[in-house]
Amino acid sequence: MKKVIAVSVIALIALALVPSIHFAHAQEKSAKQYINLRAEVWNEFFRMTTAAFTVGAVVSGTMIWLVWRFRESHPKNKNPTRWEKLDDPTTGNYEKEGH
Amino acid sequence: MVLELKKPRPVWQIMFSTHHTDVGLLYTITGLAFLFMAGVLAMMIRTHLFFPGQGVLISDSVTFNRIFTVHGLTMLFLFALPVANGVGNYLVPLMVRYKDMAYPKLNAIAFWMNPVGGVLLWLGFSDTSWVSYAPYSVIRAPGPAADMMIFGLKILGISSILSSINFVVTILKCKHPDLPLRKVPLFAWSMMTVSLMTIVAMPSYAAALIMLLTDRLGVSGFFNPSMGGDPIAYLHLFWFTFHPEVYIFLLPSIGMMYEIIPRFSRKPLFSQGSGVFAFVMLGLIGFASWGHHMYSTGMDFTTKVVFMIGTLAAVPASGMHVFNFLATMWGGRIKFAAPMKFAVGGIALFFSAGAGGVLNSAMPLDFISHGTYWVVGHMHLFLTGTIAFGFVGMVYYMFPLITGRMYSEKLANIHFIGMLWGSVQVFYTQHLLGLEGMPRRIYDYPAEYTSWTQLNQIATIGAWILGASFVAFLINLIYYSAKGKEANMDDPFGLGGKYYYPHQAKNPHHIGY
Numbered sequence: 001m002k003k004v005i006a007v008s009v010i011a012l013i014a015l016a017l018v019p020s021i022h023f024a025h026a027q028e029k030s031a032k033q034y035i036n037l038r039a040e041v042w043n044e045f046f047r048m049t050t051a052a053f054t055v056g057a058v059v060s061g062t063m064i065w066l067v068w069r070f071r072e073s074h075p076k077n078k079n080p081t082r083w084e085k086l087d088d089p090t091t092g093n094y095e096k097e098g099h
Numbered sequence: 100m101v102l103e104l105k106k107p108r109p110v111w112q113i114m115f116s117t118h119h120t121d122v123g124l125l126y127t128i129t130g131l132a133f134l135f136m137a138g139v140l141a142m143m144i145r146t147h148l149f150f151p152g153q154g155v156l157i158s159d160s161v162t163f164n165r166i167f168t169v170h171g172l173t174m175l176f177l178f179a180l181p182v183a184n185g186v187g188n189y190l191v192p193l194m195v196r197y198k199d200m201a202y203p204k205l206n207a208i209a210f211w212m213n214p215v216g217g218v219l220l221w222l223g224f225s226d227t228s229w230v231s232y233a234p235y236s237v238i239r240a241p242g243p244a245a246d247m248m249i250f251g252l253k254i255l256g257i258s259s260i261l262s263s264i265n266f267v268v269t270i271l272k273c274k275h276p277d278l279p280l281r282k283v284p285l286f287a288w289s290m291m292t293v294s295l296m297t298i299v300a301m302p303s304y305a306a307a308l309i310m311l312l313t314d315r316l317g318v319s320g321f322f323n324p325s326m327g328g329d330p331i332a333y334l335h336l337f338w339f340t341f342h343p344e345v346y347i348f349l350l351p352s353i354g355m356m357y358e359i360i361p362r363f364s365r366k367p368l369f370s371q372g373s374g375v376f377a378f379v380m381l382g383l384i385g386f387a388s389w390g391h392h393m394y395s396t397g398m399d400f401t402t403k404v405v406f407m408i409g410t411l412a413a414v415p416a417s418g419m420h421v422f423n424f425l426a427t428m429w430g431g432r433i434k435f436a437a438p439m440k441f442a443v444g445g446i447a448l449f450f451s452a453g454a455g456g457v458l459n460s461a462m463p464l465d466f467i468s469h470g471t472y473w474v475v476g477h478m479h480l481f482l483t484g485t486i487a488f489g490f491v492g493m494v495y496y497m498f499p500l501i502t503g504r505m506y507s508e509k510l511a512n513i514h515f516i517g518m519l520w521g522s523v524q525v526f527y528t529q530h531l532l533g534l535e536g537m538p539r540r541i542y543d544y545p546a547e548y549t550s551w552t553q554l555n556q557i558a559t560i561g562a563w564i565l566g567a568s569f570v571a572f573l574i575n576l577i578y579y580s581a582k583g584k585e586a587n588m589d590d591p592f593g594l595g596g597k598y599y600y601p602h603q604a605k606n607p608h609h610i611g612y
Contacts, residue, residue: 040463041463041464041466041467042467044461044463044464045458045464045467048457048458048461048464049458052454052455052457052458053454055454056450056451056454059421059425059450060447060450062425063425063428063443063446063447066425066428066429067428067433067435067443070364070428070429070430070431070432070433071433071435072432072433072434072435077432080365080432080595081365081366081430081431081432083365083366083367084365084432084595
């Protein structure tokens with residue numbers, strides 16, 4: 001799990017850094033160079049889309065894993081959880097339960 | 100306990116009751132009835148757009164405009180708000196341990212304004228689109244349709260304010276003295292947040308509607324350029340109400356997920372405090388972002404930046420809810436009955452819709468997507484993908500409480516798969532249509548634009564799947580409420596323990612109490 005998080009964080013940092021480096025280099029070029037605003041906007045759009053969907057994929061992936069791993073029919077989930085001995089497990093308290 | 104169908108009562112007894120469970124039932128049934136009616140209009144719109152250049156189902160553009168206007172108004176004001184109020188009526192008094200809503204008669208009056216407003220909207224069948232932008236709604240929109248819409252919306256707005264006052268007073272003043280506010284369940288917190296937001300936001304729209312009406316009557320010219328008025332002023336008044344209104348629709352759905360997820364995960368909620376904080380933050384931030392609907396109206400750069408940052412500030416608060424849900428599920432033993440499936444599906448689509456929202460709020464990107472099908476896809480992904488998923492999940496959750504019977508899990512599965520599949524297919528495709536440049540609210544498009552045709556046809560097939568899944572829902576609601584297996588009211592979902600607490604609701608009008 002830690003590896004997945006590490007790779008995701010590195011990917012996000014790269015997504016943020018690469019465009020900035022690109023802009024920094026672009027500034028050093030000739031003053032005659034003009035910016036195609038439409039292309040810049042579309043670039044921005046695709047970068048933000050990539051960032052948004054990367055985060056989305058990580059969260060959605062986590063959720064899919066959660067759904068698969070903690071479903072009641074999973075072999076590791078045969079036994080009741082420690083909260084289920086209560087009449088209402090949802091009133092349990094993390095602090096009291098020593099979580 | 101409200102076993103409406105198990106031990107039937109005369110309909111008039113429910114209709115003229117002021118008890119919170121009866122009013123809740125009336126709200127819920129009304130909301131669901133309007134959902135199906137507006138759903139039929141949606142199917143007509145999508146089927147029409149399947150065949151470019153042919154006018155197969157809808158013969159002229161004015162009728163098309165009328166249909167999507169009434170579809171939008173109905174889904175927002177006659178489905179989303181009433182169902183949230185219905186569930187709130189059922190559960191909020193229980194959650195704060197009070198016998199009823201604070202003002203029961205006001206509660207019933209607020210409900211009965213809904214059918215009246217609904218009749219005005221449907222008989223008028225206005226063509227202004229749900230936003231009723233000036234100057235079209237002032238100068239050209241045909242009467243009496245637009246006038247009936249204005250009156251209908253005024254009535255629905257007053258109803259919203261009355262019910263909001265009732266929820267705020269019930270939670271803050273009628274709460275049991277032993278129950279600290281911070282421990283009030285999060286669904287009640289969501290209702291309190293949206294009620295406070297409604298009280299602050301709604302007067303702006305109420306004023307805009309009166310100004311619109313007097314403009315239409317020719318006695319004023321607030322939004323009429325030929326009389327020196329400014330149509331953009333209408334946009335400001337409108338969006339000051341309706342960006343917060345987005346959260347007013349959304350937060351009850353999130354609150355419902357807070358009700359469902361811990362129960363079906365069989366463990367406590369991960370963090371009550373972060374849930375409360377996120378609700379309050381979203382309630383405040385909702386008012387800091389209305390300008391992002393108007394980037395293309397000539398607003399100055401600084402103002403745009405303020406609204407852009409204000410909009411993006413909603414991301415951390417929304418993320419807190421999502422991570423709270425995930426952390427609650429982590430380590431649980433999750434039973435995927437229908438309510439839980441809809442809650443999890445809703446969270447997944449909430450995240451996608453939120454990602455689209457981040458792109459919309461960035462002003463350079465907004466110029467690309469503004470007025471295109473991207474926006475249609477985005478708002479529908481929120482409204483159907485998140486809000487309707489939460490509401491439908493909650494209806495399944497409350498089904499045993501309301502009817503004393505169990506729905507068919509098989510049909511609920513069909514409903515869930517169809518709704519998830521359909522929502523993704525329609526609304527993701529609409530995002531792509533927006534990127535292809537298709538403007539929203541157009542009656543027809545040239546068949547030569549093959550990419551538009553193909554994407555529209557994919558979206559329409561998705562809409563049919565979505566619509567068909569609601570047939571399963573309808574069967575569950577009607578047939579299984581009368582013929583379904585009797586529910587074990589202590590534990591209808593077989594979760595173990597006796598924590599299906601809504602059944603503790605006592606109805607003094609009911610035989611046996």
